[in-house]
Amino acid sequence: MPLCVTFLGTAGAVPTTERNPSGIFVAREGEQLLFDAGEGTQRQLMRFGTGFSISHLFVTHLHGDHVLGIPGLLQTMDFNDREKPLAIHTPHGTRRKLKGLVNAVGNRPSFPVRISEVGDGDVAYRAEEYEVRAFETDHNTNSVGYTLLEDERKGRFDRERAEELGVPVGPKFSQLHEGNSVELEDGTVVHPEQVVGEPRPGRSIVYTGDTRPTVTTIEAADEPDLLIHDATFADDRADRAAKTAHSTARGAAEIAARAGAKRLALMHISSRYAGYTDDHIQQARETFDGEVFVPDDGDELEIPYPDADV
Numbered sequence: 505m506p507l508c509v510t511f512l513g514t515a516g517a518v519p520t521t522e523r524n525p526s527g528i529f530v531a532r533e534g535e536q537l538l539f540d541a542g543e544g545t546q547r548q549l550m551r552f553g554t555g556f557s558i559s560h561l562f563v564t565h566l567h568g569d570h571v572l573g574i575p576g577l578l579q580t581m582d583f584n585d586r587e588k589p590l591a592i593h594t595p596h597g598t599r600r601k602l603k604g605l606v607n608a609v610g611n612r613p614s615f616p617v618r619i620s621e622v623g624d625g626d627v628a629y630r631a632e633e634y635e636v637r638a639f640e641t642d643h644n645t646n647s648v649g650y651t652l653l654e655d656e657r658k659g660r661f662d663r664e665r666a667e668e669l670g671v672p673v674g675p676k677f678s679q680l681h682e683g684n685s686v687e688l689e690d691g692t693v694v695h696p697e698q699v700v701g702e703p704r705p706g707r708s709i710v711y712t713g714d715t716r717p718t719v720t721t722i723e724a725a726d727e728p729d730l731l732i733h734d735a736t737f738a739d740d741r742a743d744r745a746a747k748t749a750h751s752t753a754r755g756a757a758e759i760a761a762r763a764g765a766k767r768l769a770l771m772h773i774s775s776r777y778a779g780y781t782d783d784h785i786q787q788a789r790e791t792f793d794g795e796v797f798v799p800d801d802g803d804e805l806e807i808p809y810p811d812a813d814v
Contacts, residue, residue: 507532507654507707507807509730511799512548516736516774517569519543524801525569526772528711528732529554530652532634539650539711540564545573546580552802556581560629562636563594564713565647566601574605578613589616593628593638595646596621622648624720634706639724641715644749649713651724654706657809658682666699707807710763714772716746717755727764729807731756735770735798738783753784757792767795769805 512527519525525542529549536558538545549556556577564570574592581590590613594602599621606617622628624640634654641647661681671677671694676686685695708725711732715721721733733756737745745752751759753770760768770784777784781798788796799805 505533507709509709509732509805509807510552510554511769511771511801511803511805512545512552512554513540513542514771514773514799514801515542515569516772517567518775519569520775520778522779522801523773523775524548525573526564526713527573529558530709532652535559535631537562537636537652540570540713541573541577542569543572543576546577548801549577552804556584556586557588558590559588560636561590561592562628562650562711563592563598563602564641564649564711565595565643565645566598566605567645567714570713571602571605574602575608578606578617579609579611581615582611582613586613586615589618591629592617592619593622593636594619595638595648596623597646624648637724640718640720641712642718642749643714643716647713647715649715649721649724650711651728652709652711653725654708656703657706659701659703662699662701666694669694669698671699705810707809709807710765712751714750716749717751717759721759722763725763727766729765729810730767730769730805731760731763731765732769732771733759734772735784735788736772736774738777739787740783741774741776753788754791757788757790757796760788760792760794760796765792765794767797767805768792770796770798773798 510529513524515523526540527545528539530537538561622638629636638648708728710728734751735753735756736750
């Protein structure tokens with residue numbers, strides 16, 4: 505089941521010719537989710553061919569570079585005769601302002617737009633096989649990050665062992681894999697634990713939005729497959745990062761290491777660094793042993809299952 509991330513916008517507060525303001529697109533088995541929507545997000549969706557069938561928009565905070573793309577995005581959806589509802593999730597205390605932004609151009613969307621507030625630990629969206637949960641961040645405003653966490657999957661079914669135990673090929677295989685015991689023709693009962701391995705972990709993505717390094721990010725997911733973390737500055741502007749409630753690449757890497765992340769994407773790169781992010785990479789790698797990268801706009805990353813190579 506594919507889980508793919510497209511980096512729509514990787515810039516800091518000021519966009520550059522190469523980097524759009526913040527936007528993360530996640531596609532999972534046909535469902536489309538959007539995290540933040542900076543100015544120009546609708547064009548990025550077109551440019552990178554993701555489509556507009558977004559069911560949920562998760563807003564980390566209401567600074568312009570994270571939300572000014574919302575009015576245009578909704579208007580384009582309206583022009584495309586959208587009928588499906590769109591759910592928007594936003595930090596506690598920001599619903600009224602976000603509602604004003606949705607209606608900023610004077611025309612309400614013809615499709616339902618449902619805005620809900622979320623805080624630390626709240627499940628913003630519960631789907632059939634995963635959830636998106638909010639966690640507290642530190643950005644001198646009402647802000648949250650989000651974790652997409654898949655449910656555990658069934659253990660692997662040992663077909664060879666099942667046949668050794670006399671289970672006939674057919675429906676009984678499925679019953680055992682679903683966790684039900686089965687009775688054979690000779691009266692023998694075979695239990696699931698005899699032929700089904702331990703539950704396997706799902707995948708997880710953590711997106712911080714803008715924040716200083718926080719313990720809550722570490723706690724947001726256990727060993728995330730991908731941590732997308734604020735890394736607005738390199739070490740040369742560490743004081744500036746602390747003052748403006750952002751992170752350095754090194755600070756993001758420290759969080760990634762403590763969280764046991766497998767990959768670290770350094771995001772929200774200040775325009776001061778233009779096309780040069782070598783220092784970000786080098787400083788992060790001094791602290792974090794996993795894969796670290798600075799994504800460009802349009803980069804796609806498919807998240808494999810943790811046991812994909814087993």
